[in-house]
Amino acid sequence: xxxxxxxxxxxxxxxxxxxxxxxxxxxxxxxxxxxxxxxxxxxxxxxxxxxxxxxxxxxxxxxxxxxxxxxxxxxxxxxxxxxxxxxxxxxxxxxxxxxxxxxxxxxxxxxxxxxxxxxxxxxxxxxxxxxxxxxxxxxxxxxxxxxxxxxxxxxxxxxxxxxxxxxxxxxxxxxxxxxxxxxxxxxxxxxxxxxxxxxxxxxxxxxxx
Amino acid sequence: xxxxxxxxxxxxxxxxxxxxxxxxxxxxxxxxxxxxxxxxxxxxxxxxxxxxxxxxxxxxxxxxxxxxxxxxxxxxxxxxxxxxxxxxxxxxxxxxxxxxxxxxxxxxxxxxxxxxxxxxxxxxxxxxxxxxxxxxxxxxxxxxxxxxxxxxxxxxxxxxxxxxxxxxxxxxxxxxxxxxxxxxxxxxxxxxxxxxxxxxxxxxxxxxx
Numbered sequence: 001x002x003x004x005x006x007x008x009x010x011x012x013x014x015x016x017x018x019x020x021x022x023x024x025x026x027x028x029x030x031x032x033x034x035x036x037x038x039x040x041x042x043x044x045x046x047x048x049x050x051x052x053x054x055x056x057x058x059x060x061x062x063x064x065x066x067x068x069x070x071x072x073x074x075x076x077x078x079x080x081x082x083x084x085x086x087x088x089x090x091x092x093x094x095x096x097x098x099x100x101x102x103x104x105x106x107x108x109x110x111x112x113x114x115x116x117x118x119x120x121x122x123x124x125x126x127x128x129x130x131x132x133x134x135x136x137x138x139x140x141x142x143x144x145x146x147x148x149x150x151x152x153x154x155x156x157x158x159x160x161x162x163x164x165x166x167x168x169x170x171x172x173x174x175x176x177x178x179x180x181x182x183x184x185x186x187x188x189x190x191x192x193x194x195x196x197x198x199x200x201x202x203x204x205x206x207x208x209x
Numbered sequence: 210x211x212x213x214x215x216x217x218x219x220x221x222x223x224x225x226x227x228x229x230x231x232x233x234x235x236x237x238x239x240x241x242x243x244x245x246x247x248x249x250x251x252x253x254x255x256x257x258x259x260x261x262x263x264x265x266x267x268x269x270x271x272x273x274x275x276x277x278x279x280x281x282x283x284x285x286x287x288x289x290x291x292x293x294x295x296x297x298x299x300x301x302x303x304x305x306x307x308x309x310x311x312x313x314x315x316x317x318x319x320x321x322x323x324x325x326x327x328x329x330x331x332x333x334x335x336x337x338x339x340x341x342x343x344x345x346x347x348x349x350x351x352x353x354x355x356x357x358x359x360x361x362x363x364x365x366x367x368x369x370x371x372x373x374x375x376x377x378x379x380x381x382x383x384x385x386x387x388x389x390x391x392x393x394x395x396x397x398x399x400x401x402x403x404x405x406x407x408x409x410x411x412x413x414x415x416x417x418x
Contacts, residue, residue: 108385109318132386165400169378176317177341179373191374
């Protein structure tokens with residue numbers, strides 16, 4: 001379900017934008033996020049919100065999809081290491097902003113109680129439009145675009161899964177659990193160095209995906 | 210504030226255990242976790258809970274500290290790779306259990322809105338007894354114990370920060386955001402291989418911590 005893509009256009013786009021803004025503002029203020037609260041803040045009817053997004057999880061998923069899918073453009077610096085550094089720094093900056101961090105925290109909190117993904121032998125992905133998986137949908141696409149550009153230049157590149165595991169995961173772990181980092185530059189530089197340096201040497205070894 | 214350590218003993222230990230169990234049960238059932246709810250479930254006075262834990266965040270922090278600090282013992286397999294594999298597998302198993310995952314999610318949701326840790330130039334750690342940082346306190350100690358044992362055997366070992374960034378972070382990212390993994394064994398094997406293989410070659414290069 002991708003309501004914002006299914007109903008583009010004038011009034012509909014304005015409603016979507018107002019509703020997403022209301023969700024993020026309420027989260028950042030520490031207010032409870034319910035459909036009536038969001039509707040009141042956005043100045044729309046609660047019934048419209050229920051009809052379009054179903055419930056709070058649908059609202060969070062759509063807000064996360066839009067906010068984390070569009071907020072960090074692919075940098076285009078001309079090298080894989082440069083692109084990953086610029087992109088990683090943008091992720092760190094974003095995760096340090098109260099609104100984005102509140103949305104990440106709320107999406108994680110709304111995740112499924114029983115994760116199929118980590119069960120041994122299970123290969124079923126989480127529901128594609130759950131709020132928590134929506135946070136990473138745009139990230140995966142952006143990583144794949146960066147890696148495709150590197151491959152087109154003839155650069156050795158790790159898999160998108162490796163970028164998620166070793167660049168996105170440490171940044172999000174630090175943001176979500178409040179781990180200290182010396183500085184954004186040092187953190188991202190080290191993570192990218194670890195990711196890019198072994199890629200040439202280990203390009204033929206097995207990869208997760 | 211470490212109430213469970215400050216007040217060991219018979220009745221106090223029983224109360225602590227009953228309160229922690231009530232917190233985790235309510236979370237796993239998707240019930241709201243409030244001090245009155247926890248007190249009622251645990252069969253203790255709400256005033257005792259307020260006096261001892263302060264508020265819900267104090268309750269979550271203490272429950273996370275105990276649950277994630279004690280649930281995965283250092284394996285002692287005799288090699289760094291073996292210890293990291295066994296420990297990583299235990300983390301994956303734990304994060305796949307509904308009660309532990311619910312506690313992780315709730316601790317993340319209760320985290321500070323404004324993270325000092327990721328601000329450029331800031332070296333201030335998060336409050337040591339916040340619920341979200343408490344989830345990683347035991348993990349850090351366990352990683353340090355594993356690495357100290359490796360160093361005592363004369364093995365080259367990465368830093369504890371690198372273990373958090375590249376073994377714990379990918380496992381927690383997958384659990385919290387519902388990313389699919391081929392299987393626990395394949396995931397942990399690959400993560401440990403990436404972590405341990407370059408340690409010998411890069412032992413003299415700069416480390417985060």
